[in-house]
Amino acid sequence: MGDKKRNIKGSGGLWEMKEEYSPKQIEPKWQNYWREQNFHRTGGDEGKQKYYVLEMFPYPSGKLHMGHMRVYSIGDVLARFLRMRGYNVLHPMGWDAFGLPAENAAIEHGVDPGQWTNSNIAAMKEQQDALALSYDWEREVTTCHPDYYRWNQWLFLLFFKNGLAYKRKAPVNWCPSCQTVLANEQVENGACWRCSSAVAPRELEQWFLKITDYAQRLLDDLKLLEGWPQRVRVMQENWIGRSEGTDIVFTVQETGDELTVFTTRPDTLFGVTYMVLAPEHPLVGKLLEGNPRAAEIRRIVQEMSRESEIDRTAADTEKVGVLTGGHAVNPVNGEAVPILVGNYVLMSYGTGAVMGVPAHDQRDFLFAKEYDLPIRLVINSLQTNLQATPLAEAYEEPGVLVNSDQFDGLPSEEAIKAVTDWLASNGKGNHRVRYRLRDWLISRQRYWGTPIPIINCAACGPVPVQESELPVLLPGGISLCDNQQSPLADNAAFLQATCPKCGGEARRETDTMDTFFCSSWYYVRYTDPQQDKLPFSKESADYWLPVDQYIGGIEHAVLHLLYSRFFTKFLYDQGLSSAQEPFQRLLAQGMVYKDGAKMSKSKGNVVTPDEIIARYGADTGRLFILFAAPPEKDLDWNDQGVEGSYRFLRRVWRLFQQHRDIFTPVTETVSSTPALGKKEETLRRACHASLKRVTVDIEERFNFNTAISAIMEFVNALYIYMNECNGDEKKSYRPFLREIMETVVIILAPFAPHITEELWQSCGYTTSVHRQAWPAYNPNYLLVDEVEVVVQVNGKVRGRMLVPTAAGEDELLEAARGHEKVQPFLDGKKIKKIIAVPGKLVNIVAADGN
RNA sequence: GCGAGAGUGGCGGAACGGCAGACGCGCUAGGUUCAGGACCUAGUGCCCGCAAGGGUGUGGGGGUUCAAGUCCCCCCUCUCGCACCA
Numbered sequence: 001m002g003d004k005k006r007n008i009k010g011s012g013g014l015w016e017m018k019e020e021y022s023p024k025q026i027e028p029k030w031q032n033y034w035r036e037q038n039f040h041r042t043g044g045d046e047g048k049q050k051y052y053v054l055e056m057f058p059y060p061s062g063k064l065h066m067g068h069m070r071v072y073s074i075g076d077v078l079a080r081f082l083r084m085r086g087y088n089v090l091h092p093m094g095w096d097a098f099g100l101p102a103e104n105a106a107i108e109h110g111v112d113p114g115q116w117t118n119s120n121i122a123a124m125k126e127q128q129d130a131l132a133l134s135y136d137w138e139r140e141v142t143t144c145h146p147d148y149y150r151w152n153q154w155l156f157l158l159f160f161k162n163g164l165a166y167k168r169k170a171p172v173n174w175c176p177s178c179q180t181v182l183a184n185e186q187v188e189n190g191a192c193w194r195c196s197s198a199v200a201p202r203e204l205e206q207w208f209l210k211i212t213d214y215a216q217r218l219l220d221d222l223k224l225l226e227g228w229p230q231r232v233r234v235m236q237e238n239w240i241g242r243s244e245g246t247d248i249v250f251t252v253q254e255t256g257d258e259l260t261v262f263t264t265r266p267d268t269l270f271g272v273t274y275m276v277l278a279p280e281h282p283l284v285g286k287l288l289e290g291n292p293r294a295a296e297i298r299r300i301v302q303e304m305s306r307e308s309e310i311d312r313t314a315a316d317t318e319k320v321g322v323l324t325g326g327h328a329v330n331p332v333n334g335e336a337v338p339i340l341v342g343n344y345v346l347m348s349y350g351t352g353a354v355m356g357v358p359a360h361d362q363r364d365f366l367f368a369k370e371y372d373l374p375i376r377l378v379i380n381s382l383q384t385n386l387q388a389t390p391l392a393e394a395y396e397e398p399g400v401l402v403n404s405d406q407f408d409g410l411p412s413e414e415a416i417k418a419v420t421d422w423l424a425s426n427g428k429g430n431h432r433v434r435y436r437l438r439d440w441l442i443s444r445q446r447y448w449g450t451p452i453p454i455i456n457c458a459a460c461g462p463v464p465v466q467e468s469e470l471p472v473l474l475p476g477g478i479s480l481c482d483n484q485q486s487p488l489a490d491n492a493a494f495l496q497a498t499c500p501k502c503g504g505e506a507r508r509e510t511d512t513m514d515t516f517f518c519s520s521w522y523y524v525r526y527t528d529p530q531q532d533k534l535p536f537s538k539e540s541a542d543y544w545l546p547v548d549q550y551i552g553g554i555e556h557a558v559l560h561l562l563y564s565r566f567f568t569k570f571l572y573d574q575g576l577s578s579a580q581e582p583f584q585r586l587l588a589q590g591m592v593y594k595d596g597a598k599m600s601k602s603k604g605n606v607v608t609p610d611e612i613i614a615r616y617g618a619d620t621g622r623l624f625i626l627f628a629a630p631p632e633k634d635l636d637w638n639d640q641g642v643e644g645s646y647r648f649l650r651r652v653w654r655l656f657q658q659h660r661d662i663f664t665p666v667t668e669t670v671s672s673t674p675a676l677g678k679k680e681e682t683l684r685r686a687c688h689a690s691l692k693r694v695t696v697d698i699e700e701r702f703n704f705n706t707a708i709s710a711i712m713e714f715v716n717a718l719y720i721y722m723n724e725c726n727g728d729e730k731k732s733y734r735p736f737l738r739e740i741m742e743t744v745v746i747i748l749a750p751f752a753p754h755i756t757e758e759l760w761q762s763c764g765y766t767t768s769v770h771r772q773a774w775p776a777y778n779p780n781y782l783l784v785d786e787v788e789v790v791v792q793v794n795g796k797v798r799g800r801m802l803v804p805t806a807a808g809e810d811e812l813l814e815a816a817r818g819h820e821k822v823q824p825f826l827d828g829k830k831i832k833k834i835i836a837v838p839g840k841l842v843n844i845v846a847a848d849g850n
Numbered sequence: 851g852c853g854a855g856a857g858u859g860g861c862g863g864a865a866c867g868g869c870a871g872a873c874g875c876g877c878u879a880g881g882u883u884c885a886g887g888a889c890c891u892a893g894u895g896c897c898c899g900c901a902a903g904g905g906u907g908u909g910g911g912g913g914u915u916c917a918a919g920u921c922c923c924c925c926c927u928c929u930c931g932c933a934c935c936a
Binding site: 229230231234235237238239241243245261262263264265276319344345346348349350351353354355356357361362363364434436554557558624627628629630633634635636638640641643644645647648650651654703705706708709710711712713716719723788790792794795797800832833834835837840841843844845 | 862932
């Protein structure tokens with residue numbers, strides 16, 4: 001360890017420690033101390049390397065739960081550790097403060113959503129402070145404040161000017177309980193992500209952001225995110241759903257209309273025996289004209305489109321089809337095939353029409369069997385001749401084309417290109433890349449959100465509000481009730497507007513923004529939270545971005561994390577920031593369970609951070625939550641386990657109590673201490689081994705659980721030493737022991753900030769333990785003279801021996817051969833081979849006979 | 851069905867291809883205490899054995915290796931994600 005440059009006070013303030021470890025007393029004391037000193041303000045030393053640690057900001061529900069406590073503890077240990085390691089750390093916190101719960105509270109209890117939110121924020125902040133989370137509160141961001149949401153509006157207008165925000169009538173997901181529409185990402189298995197009510201389809205005019213323009217980049221750049229869990233990258237990849245294929249233009253025989261389909265298998269084009277349209281396909285109506293059964297069919301089609309998309313696409317939903325009477329002409333061979341309407345075809349993907357190739361698509365195969373449609377083989381297998389017998393199932397593998405005129409004999413892979421080329425040169429199709437990703441629907445018919453800064457003019461259409469007019473303030477005093485449209489639509493003063501373009505009378509847009517809009521860029525605002533000319537300055541953003549370590553729940557794997565990546569790329573394109581990706585590394589922390597089940601009031605197994613703080617203190621809570629499991633794994637909360645963490649902190653406390661004499665003021669320096677004895681060397685080794693492990697476990701592996709166990713081992717070693725040494729030894733090694741014990745305090749500090757601050761300042765220091773440099777371990781102190789080496793016979797441990805550390809292979813072999821415990825296992829056997837691994841083991845391979 | 855991850859004591863969890871079970875919980879015994887709690891010491895995978903000692907053991911089965919929880923192949927179970935995407 002390095003030189004002492006710390007301030008030590010005189011004997012006056014020393015050891016005023018209470019006998020008993022009492023978190024109730026020391027925790028508030030140090031929280032005040034840090035608050036008064038504005039201790040956690042960012043920066044001050046731009047010469048250091050920057051590190052941005054961020055936990056996903058919470059919705060201000062008013063109460064912290066164990067999940068919050070876990071994320072924040074992880075982030076806080078990291079932030080504190082990195083500061084001690086000499087980084088310039090940004091570690092901010094804020095509030096995702098718009099959203100439905102505030103509005104619902106308003107409806108139920110008649111409270112003002114803003115007041116409700118603000119008092120929740122105050123309550124949660126108090127809890128966060130009680131956990132000693134080292135946030136720079138000067139950078140706090142609250143999304144429902146006008147000085148934040150005006151920049152939502154500013155960014156919206158920027159999207160609008162770039163053609164990336166647009167309004168369109170579209171079938172959308174309506175949540176009847178939340179009384180608003182939802183984005184595709186916010187529908188899980190046909191249910192609202194927030195309240196789990198079944199969503200229903202509706203046709204409405206809505207605002208969208210054109211995230212689909214960024215589909216390819218969002219997909220490609222997943223490669224850059226090596227610090228993300230693979231499963232999250234895979235989820236995003238699936239969600240974007242890139243698919244390469246061919247658009248093929250058929251012609252409707254009866255009307256002459258063009259009918260385009262998308263397929264990934266143009267090589268099977270000659271096998272088309274029918275065509276299926278989505279119930280919502282625009283041609284359906286026209287095709288039914290003149291059909292004697294039109295009325296009946298229309299009823300069936302309406303039935304189909306009434307079902308939600310989710311029901312229709314559920315794997316176990318029966319495929320239903322109905323003939324329209326129309327026919328489609330295949331561009332490649334002029335053949336006319338019947339056109340049906342089918343419930344399994346979705347208007348939202350591809351062109352809303354699919355070609356039916358029953359011989360080579362299992363889904364089409366089953367459908368054709370059901371409806372007695374012809375099956376024509378056009379791809380033959382290289383292994384078995386499929387033409388010999390009727391197919392029992394679709395042949396979906398690649399093969400060689402048959403029954404396909406000029407393409408006969410081509411392998412599928414080549415035929416895909418050949419058919420596409422043929423279609424392209426005949427104006428009947430093109431190569432085409434499609435995505436499953438849809439544009440992001442951002443309007444919400446709710447009050448408590450960012451007003452969309454648009455004025456709807458009868459003459460000019462949607463016109464952006466002038467930048468100088470921002471923010472469009474959310475009016476107060478709105479009476480909230482359950483309603484089909486935004487409550488803002490009832491507010492005449494808000495509604496009334498003048499068209500910025502023509503000056504005519506116009507209506508203000510009453511939809512508000514999805515709250516995911518707020519959370520898509522808040523991490524940039526933290527870099528420059530007071531900025532009032534722009535959302536943030538480029539300089540600040542470029543200094544801090546990307547977030548080096550982001551920590552949060554896996555539930556945002558697609559939603560928030562995809563939207564944020566989209567925003568970051570847009571900001572980059574606009575020259576507002578240089579970051580390509582927002583989050584360098586991502587940690588998806590596991591959930592907190594109790595007794596193997598999710599905590600819930602009905603199960604009566606809820607534990608709250610408040611209870612833990614009241615009973616054991618924040619330090620114990622933090623320590624346990626980090627010790628019980630690695631951060632990315634689910635954690636089972638265990639009351640007895642918490643007890644164990646509390647016990648450990650008391651054990652540390654007692655160590656200092658019992659040996660306070662070590663800390664009486666000294667003038668000696670380390671060099672004047674007598675040479676260390678064997679016991680002391682062992683202790684020093686334990687110290688540096690622990691130091692090494694804690695450093696590596698936090699910095700490289702994020703394994704806080706093993707880091708803590710290393711500190712425990714260190715403390716155990718200190719107890720053993722103290723038991724073994726006598727008063728004289730203790731006295732003469734006082735400076736050495738002092739340094740050892742101070743190391744305990746320093747490396748425990750990121751985990752348990754209060755107790756360590758108390759112990760540290762009780763040792764006589766006037767500067768905070770949290771301002772100390774993280775000690776470097778000395779590899780020389782890890783060395784030992786002798787090591788125990790295992791002797792194996794045929795891979796089984798048969799003996800152990802103590803040999804000099806420096807012993808080479810030859811010496812090991814010598815010693816192993818003569819080892820008494822090993823002899824019996826070698827009797828009557830021949831030694832075939834001996835492997836010696838210095839410092840570890842010797843393995844003797846022996847067998848019977850010669 | 852497709853994709854990803856995971857299966858280790860009574861429990862949470864450790865183990866650069868090199869002594870499986872660190873650390874903690876729980877449990878057992880002893881000490882201390884009027885008692886309880888707290889604390890200290892020792893022990894604690896399973897089986898046989900009084901013991902010394904031996905056997906066995908990381909979901910199952912194969913393989914590579916002097917050596918496998920770890921690498922390769924097959925299978926089973928669980929969790930998560932996607933799921934008629936044309």
